[in-house]
Amino acid sequence: MVDSSDFSFQAFLSDKQVEDMEEKGYTVVHSSQPDWQLVNNIEEIIGKDLYGDHASDRHPTYHFEGVYGSALWRASRAFMEYDVNNSYMRGAYINASQTEVRYDAALVVRRRTIDDEPRPLMAGPKDYPLGKAILLIRPLREWLGPVFLWVYLGSHWLTASEFKQQHQEGRLRKEVVSIPAGDILVLSSRVWVEFPKEAGTPNPVFLCRAYCHGLGSLIFDVNDPGYVCDDDVVPFTRSDLWKFGKDLK
Numbered sequence: 601m602v603d604s605s606d607f608s609f610q611a612f613l614s615d616k617q618v619e620d621m622e623e624k625g626y627t628v629v630h631s632s633q634p635d636w637q638l639v640n641n642i643e644e645i646i647g648k649d650l651y652g653d654h655a656s657d658r659h660p661t662y663h664f665e666g667v668y669g670s671a672l673w674r675a676s677r678a679f680m681e682y683d684v685n686n687s688y689m690r691g692a693y694i695n696a697s698q699t700e701v702r703y704d705a706a707l708v709v710r711r712r713t714i715d716d717e718p719r720p721l722m723a724g725p726k727d728y729p730l731g732k733a734i735l736l737i738r739p740l741r742e743w744l745g746p747v748f749l750w751v752y753l754g755s756h757w758l759t760a761s762e763f764k765q766q767h768q769e770g771r772l773r774k775e776v777v778s779i780p781a782g783d784i785l786v787l788s789s790r791v792w793v794e795f796p797k798e799a800g801t802p803n804p805v806f807l808c809r810a811y812c813h814g815l816g817s818l819i820f821d822v823n824d825p826g827y828v829c830d831d832d833v834v835p836f837t838r839s840d841l842w843k844f845g846k847d848l849k
Contacts, residue, residue, distance in 0.1 A: 724837030
């Protein structure tokens, strides 16, 4: 089990958010839908590839990432920061100051329908201890429908080996999470999720961005209880070498 002393929050969080993040591993932040021009910019920059078919039949998502300073990089960042207080996010969820926080690039992610049965995947980035990184997910358009996923409640407290054992024994509970446009899903890193086949909208599009406290530390020893292989990590939160997606200039 993870030491609970590593998991801290600021006092100005609501009791419900504190309870959800500590016990469940996720919470929902209510916000306003980003300006339609931001949405149009992202769709126009990526073009037809955003809603087209992609070649893999084993990854539940496909993503697009703009290289630093590119039009997509700027548009995606503006979308994720629309009506969002970064100071609140970094202080409330990972207890990091401006000089300590690292913001990952915002990615545009499309859900995909796969032939395989859904399986649990751990939300990255995986190289941070509990309470030191979060992942924000925000739907792109209202007409695309909400983003559906299952969250294994409290799984962020478990090492990878503990999770797999308890999952095999049927001891874990999972909860359906539906995020409509305008809301933001905040996931604790290291919480385990699934992308269900029977989502109401089979291929919704959303953006995601990680907030991290300082530098991470990867575990390379496969015998370490905390080791997680990249194949068990949500594709768009994997290490740079193993993300399944496309870079755009």
